Amino acid sequence: MSLIDVAIQSAGYEQKKEIIKDIDFSIEKGELVGLIGPNGAGKSTTIKSLLGLIEHIEGKISYIEDLNYSYLPERPIFYDELTLWEHLDFVAAVEGLEEKQYKQKANELLNQYKLWDYAHENPTKYSKGMQQKAMLILAMITNPFLYIIDEPFMGLDPNAMKLFLESIEMERNRGAGILMSTHVLDTAEKICDRFLIIHNGHLVAKGTLDDIRGLCQLPDGSLYDCFHLLAEDNESE
Numbered sequence: 390m391s392l393i394d395v396a397i398q399s400a401g402y403e404q405k406k407e408i409i410k411d412i413d414f415s416i417e418k419g420e421l422v423g424l425i426g427p428n429g430a431g432k433s434t435t436i437k438s439l440l441g442l443i444e445h446i447e448g449k450i451s452y453i454e455d456l457n458y459s460y461l462p463e464r465p466i467f468y469d470e471l472t473l474w475e476h477l478d479f480v481a482a483v484e485g486l487e488e489k490q491y492k493q494k495a496n497e498l499l500n501q502y503k504l505w506d507y508a509h510e511n512p513t514k515y516s517k518g519m520q521q522k523a524m525l526i527l528a529m530i531t532n533p534f535l536y537i538i539d540e541p542f543m544g545l546d547p548n549a550m551k552l553f554l555e556s557i558e559m560e561r562n563r564g565a566g567i568l569m570s571t572h573v574l575d576t577a578e579k580i581c582d583r584f585l586i587i588h589n590g591h592l593v594a595k596g597t598l599d600d601i602r603g604l605c606q607l608p609d610g611s612l613y614d615c616f617h618l619l620a621e622d623n624e625s626e
């Protein structure tokens with residue numbers, strides 16, 4: 390059974406003003422699905438629809454029972470008054486995590502991501518990349534079955550990028566599914582199992598890279614080549 394089944398007929402921010410239309414997909418256990426599209430295509434709106442944050446929506450979004458998911462927003466969000474450790478304690482309390490286990494995992498993650506020395510500081514004062522890392526740690530601490538990640542690579546240095554890729558690989562091996570929106574197509578091409586290509590609020594292609602190559606009639610094309618063709622084709626319509 391899929392972790393999530395999405396069948397959005399239409400969704401938008403105002404009545405009768407649809408931003409996305411006919412978006413259908415599912416995410417299986419252990420799968421990494423890339424949500425790709427130009428600026429303003431409707432990626433964040435799709436993500437917000439999954440999170441129940443869109444008021445005007447028609448369609449059906451079904452999750453497996455008891456699914457716990459973590460959402461990583463494009464721009465990190467922190468409480469002004471709390472240190473990173475206090476954020477971790479807060480998430481642990483809300484999620485009812487067992488103290489010894491979560492503290493051990495938090496320590497490991499803080500060490501791996503080199504935030505240990507800063508864990509008693511307020512993340513709003515961190516650099517952009519450090520904030521991304523802090524958000525990722527907060528997401529991973531709950532052992533979610535599904536990650537919904539909006540543009541994770543912004544601000545990450547090469548070491549942090551490598552660590553991030555290793556972390557998501559580890560989470561996939563644990564069985565977690567991941568929906569990741571990104572503009573970094575060469576990385577997406579290497580790591581994603583499947584792609585959803587969205588343009589002007591429509592799903593213009595979905596499937597594996599080979600499926601999309603087939604659709605574009607570019608048997609050796611890169612994800613970027615296919616993306617370029619699909620976006621151009623649709624712009625001239």
Ligand SMILES: Nc1ncnc2c1ncn2[C@@H]1O[C@H](COP(=O)(O)OP(=O)(O)OP(=O)(O)O)[C@@H](O)[C@H]1O
Binds near residue numbers: 428429430433
């Ligand atoms: N809160 C909002 N209220 C009204 N319209 C919005 C809102 N957020 C986004 N939109 C509009 O919805 C459309 C799709 O935006 P969305 O943020 O989903 O695109 P995106 O694919 O995530 O783009 P980007 O790659 O630039 O982040 C755009 O035309 C945008 O102006």
